[in-house]
Amino acid sequence: MALPPATAALLAPPALPERDVQSLRPAHSVGFNIATAGPPSNLYVTVNDLLQVMLMGISAAPVLVDVRILTADGQIVIQEETISAPANRTRNFFTFRLPEGFILSVSVGPQSVALPRGTLYAQIALVRSQAPAVQYTYILAQGYIGLLAPIYWPNSRSDFSTYEQGLPTSLNQAAPGAGLDWSFTPVVQLRSLLQSMQCTLTTSAAAGTRQVVIQISQAGNIIFTAPAPSSQAPSLAVTYNFTPGVTSIPTAGGVCVTEMPNEVTINSNFTISTVTGGLLAGDQWGIIKVGTMDWLDQ
Amino acid sequence: MSSAGLLPSMTELLGAPAKPEASVFTEQPHEPITFAHSELTPPTNLYVTINDSLILQANDLVGGRQIFLDYQILLPNGEIVQGEETVTTKAFSTGGVGKTIPLPEGFILRLGLRSINLAARGEIFGVVYLHRPPGINQLLLQGYLGATSAVGWPIGSTDFMTNGPGSLQFHVVTNPAAGTDWAFFGTSNVRTRIAMINATLTTSAAAANRGVVLQIDQQATPYYQAPASAVQAASLAVVYNAASGVTPLAPVAGVAVLGLPTPCMLGSFWRIHSVTSNLQAADQWSQITIQTEEWMDI
Numbered sequence: 001m002a003l004p005p006a007t008a009a010l011l012a013p014p015a016l017p018e019r020d021v022q023s024l025r026p027a028h029s030v031g032f033n034i035a036t037a038g039p040p041s042n043l044y045v046t047v048n049d050l051l052q053v054m055l056m057g058i059s060a061a062p063v064l065v066d067v068r069i070l071t072a073d074g075q076i077v078i079q080e081e082t083i084s085a086p087a088n089r090t091r092n093f094f095t096f097r098l099p100e101g102f103i104l105s106v107s108v109g110p111q112s113v114a115l116p117r118g119t120l121y122a123q124i125a126l127v128r129s130q131a132p133a134v135q136y137t138y139i140l141a142q143g144y145i146g147l148l149a150p151i152y153w154p155n156s157r158s159d160f161s162t163y164e165q166g167l168p169t170s171l172n173q174a175a176p177g178a179g180l181d182w183s184f185t186p187v188v189q190l191r192s193l194l195q196s197m198q199c200t201l202t203t204s205a206a207a208g209t210r211q212v213v214i215q216i217s218q219a220g221n222i223i224f225t226a227p228a229p230s231s232q233a234p235s236l237a238v239t240y241n242f243t244p245g246v247t248s249i250p251t252a253g254g255v256c257v258t259e260m261p262n263e264v265t266i267n268s269n270f271t272i273s274t275v276t277g278g279l280l281a282g283d284q285w286g287i288i289k290v291g292t293m294d295w296l297d298q
Numbered sequence: 299m300s301s302a303g304l305l306p307s308m309t310e311l312l313g314a315p316a317k318p319e320a321s322v323f324t325e326q327p328h329e330p331i332t333f334a335h336s337e338l339t340p341p342t343n344l345y346v347t348i349n350d351s352l353i354l355q356a357n358d359l360v361g362g363r364q365i366f367l368d369y370q371i372l373l374p375n376g377e378i379v380q381g382e383e384t385v386t387t388k389a390f391s392t393g394g395v396g397k398t399i400p401l402p403e404g405f406i407l408r409l410g411l412r413s414i415n416l417a418a419r420g421e422i423f424g425v426v427y428l429h430r431p432p433g434i435n436q437l438l439l440q441g442y443l444g445a446t447s448a449v450g451w452p453i454g455s456t457d458f459m460t461n462g463p464g465s466l467q468f469h470v471v472t473n474p475a476a477g478t479d480w481a482f483f484g485t486s487n488v489r490t491r492i493a494m495i496n497a498t499l500t501t502s503a504a505a506a507n508r509g510v511v512l513q514i515d516q517q518a519t520p521y522y523q524a525p526a527s528a529v530q531a532a533s534l535a536v537v538y539n540a541a542s543g544v545t546p547l548a549p550v551a552g553v554a555v556l557g558l559p560t561p562c563m564l565g566s567f568w569r570i571h572s573v574t575s576n577l578q579a580a581d582q583w584s585q586i587t588i589q590t591e592e593w594m595d596i
């Protein structure tokens with residue numbers, strides 16, 4: 001079997017860097033103990049420490065964990081593990097025992113699958129705790145991971161899950177029964193910023209004017225109500241758009257736009273729904289799409 | 299607890315010692331540089347004495363949750379000791395909680411602060427100082443705690459209370475007496491962003507045109523007033539909505555919209571309230587609900 005590219009590169013002749021650029025004078029007074037240098041890391045660990053990786057998100061993509069350890073006998077050992085977690089937004093902990101030594105580096109990142117930011121959140125930590133649950137104790141790195149965005153130590157990054165950009169998400173909301181309005185509630189432990197909502201109301205031939213209203217509520221308490229700028233007559237199909245940052249436009253060409261507040265941030269405590277005045281038994285809501293930017297938040 | 303009665307992390311630790319193998323061939327065997335593994339200097343520069351102590355402080359918008367501070371310290375006899383302290387938070391409105399932890403002489407290797415309860419962003423803020431008498435406090439770590447926002451030292455973010463997203467909150471304002479306006483006050487030591495407001499004014503049969511204005515002030519001179527686009531006549535119920543980034547609208551289907559500043563921030567004890575001209579004795583404000591984003595700010 002052919003050697004992996006990394007190994008083939010290692011087996012090439014040793015590098016012999018040349019002084020291509022004149023940047024120093026030859027004499028210097030300070031000397032360095034090259035023969036028996038101190039460990040090139042200050043992350044000393046013992047057999048009582050555990051290395052823990054936490055994954056949480058909506059991808060079960062394989063994730064590579066690489067650890068380099070300088071053990072007490074002076075050897076540099078490299079460990080590599082492949083882990084993956086269920087795509088259900090729960091926290092999944094992977095714990096690895098450690099020898100005594102100095103951790104030289106740790107990295108966690110997807111192996112080959114592209115992951116848009118906001119899809120999979122990871123933490124690297126040392127655990128040494130008697131608290132009731134196996135959880136991080138000493139954080140080494142944390143953040144959303146992607147092909148070009150691993151988390152690592154040293155020079156690590158520590159990104160919180162609600163910082164910077166989240167995951168653009170488009171949901172197809174199930175159509176309700178005829179004559180009924182629809183509603184949308186984010187899943188638990190998620191923070192969602194509303195981008196837009198689109199839905200189509202097809203009215204029956206029954207006489208009557210339908211007035212569409214979008215409503216945001218919390219446990220039945222209404223927080224915001226936005227009426228569509230025009231009502232809808234029988235036997236028509238009108239596509240309604242609800243979005244921040246635009247001016248409301250009455251129905252034109254079968255499309256109606258309703259302005260929303262410019263930052264509708266909600267979680268599973270909140271519900272967005274239509275409340276259609278004059279909705280009749282044969283009227284039907286359909287093609288309901290909700291666009292949000294989502295962050296894990298727990 | 300595990301089946302053996304041990305905590306999960308202890309069960310892991312008492313397993314067979316790790317024997318990491320070079321499972322990945324990534325290096326050639328020749329290594330002229332060796333690393334000393336005895337007579338090393340301590341792997342940290344945070345030297346502390348018996349005159350120093352750690353100070354843990356926690357503030358929680360909700361309260362009643364357990365915070366753990368873990369720390370590892372290298373003692374003069376060469377032993378590494380794991381310390382763990384815990385506090386239970388109180389609701390922020392009743393003040394924060396704190397604990398002083400005396401230290402032995404030694405070198406602090408690392409610190410970790412966490413909540414064992416899931417917490418949404420913006421709810422629990424923790425701080426750890428190194429206190430050096432007479433009055434020197436050296437900040438070691440601070441930030442909002444949660445499963446996806448670990449804070450620690452020497453690795454981990456040092457964040458401020460008002461950085462990043464805040465806590466999503468929801469308020470129901472008590473109905474005022476008939477014929478009087480309502481008011482919502484920003485909480486003490488909390489920075490409040492008004493996201494959305496909903497309130498209903500039901501006018502009595504007394505003839506008069508009521509003019510609704512939403513006013514923001516510091517209980518003195520207003521700095522913003524949002525008038526409704528149309529007056530409200532007798533014997534009507536109109537739902538008034540207000541948010542940032544919306545165009546003011548006269549009532550459509552009994553719903554009126556008022557625009558707020560972007561962002562609409564209230565400081566501690568600032569207020570947003572209705573100022574209704576020609577409000578009659580039997581007119582009634584009701585169903586007053588407000589969604590906010592809040593940051594503790596001390």
